[in-house]
Amino acid sequence: MNLKVRLAAMNFLEFAAWGAYLTSMGTYLVTIGMATQIGWFYAIQGIVSIFMPALMGIVADRWIPAQRLLGYCHLLAGLLMLATAYAGQQGLHDLLFPIYALSVAFYMPTLALSNSVAYNGLTQAGMDTVKHFPPIRVFGTIGFICTMWLVDVLGFQANQNQFVASAAVSLLLFLYTFTLPHC
Numbered sequence: 594m595n596l597k598v599r600l601a602a603m604n605f606l607e608f609a610a611w612g613a614y615l616t617s618m619g620t621y622l623v624t625i626g627m628a629t630q631i632g633w634f635y636a637i638q639g640i641v642s643i644f645m646p647a648l649m650g651i652v653a654d655r656w657i658p659a660q661r662l663l664g665y666c667h668l669l670a671g672l673l674m675l676a677t678a679y680a681g682q683q684g685l686h687d688l689l690f691p692i693y694a695l696s697v698a699f700y701m702p703t704l705a706l707s708n709s710v711a712y713n714g715l716t717q718a719g720m721d722t723v724k725h726f727p728p729i730r731v732f733g734t735i736g737f738i739c740t741m742w743l744v745d746v747l748g749f750q751a752n753q754n755q756f757v758a759s760a761a762v763s764l765l766l767f768l769y770t771f772t773l774p775h776c
Contacts, residue, residue, distance in 0.1 A: 596718050596774070600711045600729045603773060605736035606766040607707045610667070610700065612737030613759035614674075617750040624751045627686060634693060641698040649702035650709075653776075659713065663706040664770030670700040671763030678756035700763070707733075714774040 614621075619631045649666065653659040673696035680688040711729055715722045740758060749755040 596714055596720075597725060597729055599773065600714055601732040603707060603710065603766070603769065604729055604733035605739075606762055606769060607703060607736065608733035609736035609740040610670070610759050610762040610766065612740040613744055613762060614755040615737075616741055617744055617755050620750045621681070621752060621755060625681060625684075625686065627689070630690065633690060637690075637694045638697050638701065641694070642701045645698050646702045646705045650705065653706060653709065659706050659709045659776035660770050660773040663703055663710055663773075664767045666699045666703045666706065667763040667770070668767040670696045670703070671760040671767060673699065674756045674760035674763060678753040678760065681753035681756070710773055710776055713776040717774060 618634060622628060622631050622634060649662060653662045657665070673692055677689060677693045677696055680686070680692055711726060712722050715725050740762065744750060744755045744758055747754070747758075749758060
């Protein structure tokens with residue numbers, strides 16, 4: 594398969610995992626009586642974004658190839674997102690935030706890792722990243738919109754299934770990373 598198509602699919606899945614819950618999580622938290630906690634759920638994304646990409650970048654630079662680390666982070670984020678959905682379904686609201694925070698801690702570094710994988714693949718193929726990356730990245734936005742729309746159409750905005758949808762996409766991307774070029 595064409596490298597640019599493969600990288601576009603990776604970007605689609607990368608942002609589809611985020612789009613499944615980012616815009617509708619507040620609705621779900623209101624539904625389960627955690628309206629006062631919405632700010633913390635969104636703030637934790639910024640907080641972990643301060644240090645987790647740097648930590649995972651060091652790991653990718655020294656020990657684990659970026660495409661593998663991208664997959665492992667999605668595996669952990671996906672499993673933790675499933676645990677988040679389970680905690681919500683079981684009414685374990687005290688566990689909901691810590692599990693969600695761990696999931697986001699493993700997801701946030703994947704934003705930078707997916708860019709590294711794309712840039713590395715394009716460079717190895719002798720392509721100009723400035724010219725060829727932007728059309729690939731657009732598929733991330735399309736993926737975000739598609740899962741956001743799917744969650745709405747399926748009626749998942751007010752329940753924990755938005756986290757299940759996110760987890761499914763993350764686990765699919767984990768498997769897909771085994772087909773990506775070596776970094």
